[in-house]
Amino acid sequence: MQTRKLGTELNVYPVGLGCMGMSFAYGGQAEADAITTLHRAVEIGVNFFDTAEVYGPFENEILLGKALKSVRNKVTIATKFGFKILEEGTGIDRMAGVDSRPDHVKAVAEASLKRLGTDVIDLYYQHRVDPNVPIEDTVGAMAELVREGKVRALGLSEASAATIRRAHAVHPISAVQSEYSLWSRDPEDEVFAVCRELGIGFVPYSPLGRGLLTGTIAKPEALSDDDWRRGLPRFQADAMAANAAVIATLEKMAAEKGVTTAQLALAWVLHQGDFIVPIPGARKIRHLEQNTAAAEIELSAAEVAAIGDALSPDKVVGKRYTEELLALVNG
Numbered sequence: 630m631q632t633r634k635l636g637t638e639l640n641v642y643p644v645g646l647g648c649m650g651m652s653f654a655y656g657g658q659a660e661a662d663a664i665t666t667l668h669r670a671v672e673i674g675v676n677f678f679d680t681a682e683v684y685g686p687f688e689n690e691i692l693l694g695k696a697l698k699s700v701r702n703k704v705t706i707a708t709k710f711g712f713k714i715l716e717e718g719t720g721i722d723r724m725a726g727v728d729s730r731p732d733h734v735k736a737v738a739e740a741s742l743k744r745l746g747t748d749v750i751d752l753y754y755q756h757r758v759d760p761n762v763p764i765e766d767t768v769g770a771m772a773e774l775v776r777e778g779k780v781r782a783l784g785l786s787e788a789s790a791a792t793i794r795r796a797h798a799v800h801p802i803s804a805v806q807s808e809y810s811l812w813s814r815d816p817e818d819e820v821f822a823v824c825r826e827l828g829i830g831f832v833p834y835s836p837l838g839r840g841l842l843t844g845t846i847a848k849p850e851a852l853s854d855d856d857w858r859r860g861l862p863r864f865q866a867d868a869m870a871a872n873a874a875v876i877a878t879l880e881k882m883a884a885e886k887g888v889t890t891a892q893l894a895l896a897w898v899l900h901q902g903d904f905i906v907p908i909p910g911a912r913k914i915r916h917l918e919q920n921t922a923a924a925e926i927e928l929s930a931a932e933v934a935a936i937g938d939a940l941s942p943d944k945v946v947g948k949r950y951t952e953e954l955l956a957l958v959n960g
Contacts, residue, residue, distance in 0.1 A: 644921050646678050649679075651910075679708075686720075705752065755788070756786050758792055
């Protein structure tokens with residue numbers, strides 16, 4: 630089985646599975662269906678699963694712990710800390726700012742280990758950079774968890790190039806996770822260069838534009854009433870209508886290649902470098918199988934350039950996040 634490296638510690642299948650949508654933000658799904666999808670992922674070779682304490686909150690880690698218990702030695706599980714979580718409320722409303730104080734880092738790790746039903750977290754990410762805590766202090770606490778055998782490798786999410794360098798100087802960083810797709814390419818500016826230089830893997834979340842690049846979401850009404858995406862700029866009716874022509878271009882290019890729209894978008898991401906391991910979400914097995922198969926698609930340099938030009942971010946209407954959420958990225 631072909632693999633890609635995240636730092637020096639982790640070898641994973643080129644396409645992982647982002648598990649957030651099974652429990653959080655996108656409407657969720659029945660536990661039995663989620664477990665069936667997770668088991669199918671393992672069967673077809675996927676061995677890299679991404680979760681976080683805030684997904685649910687907590688429910689997604691419990692789900693993965695239950696579903697992957699029997700194959701724990703075959704899979705790599707990544708989870709994240711870094712948000713304050715209120716005791717009351719539901720779903721995303723329980724998120725109340727960031728917290729990467731060393732004591733909090735360690736407390737979340739202990740709780741995540743219990744929910745995941747494991748002795749070690751394979752990849753432990755800081756979910757968002759905390760502007761009130763020096764990154765050296767946060768990574769110092771994360772490094773102590775590595776020395777204690779509770780964590781194998783460390784990661785950062787939505788961190789700037791400068792922060793990545795500072796963190797890596799304290800303890801090797803194995804992976805940086807940020808949103809990256811045909812429509813969101815900010816990491817190309819500086820983060821990719823740092824990852825290549827320092828031997829850090831890059832893990833794109835939302836590599837399918839939160840579903841928009843699949844060509845299956847044409848209007849906000851296609852999403853459930855409790856779907857978090859309804860509040861994002863690109864999922865407003867006017868933005869979706871304006872972006873329809875660009876999506877149609879991707880659909881046409883995919884048809885000419887004989888692949889699905891989602892597969893072509895993922896193949897483009899994979900062709901940006903062998904240090905990249907995207908983690909598209911999938912609640913349905915057919916989508917999981919299609920996404921995984923994207924790792925086998927070969928694109929010429931000319932095709933990669935043509936796809937990138939046709940769907941460049943300057944053609945997109947709407948930002949990827951609200952202003953409030955954008956304030957938490959590139960920290």
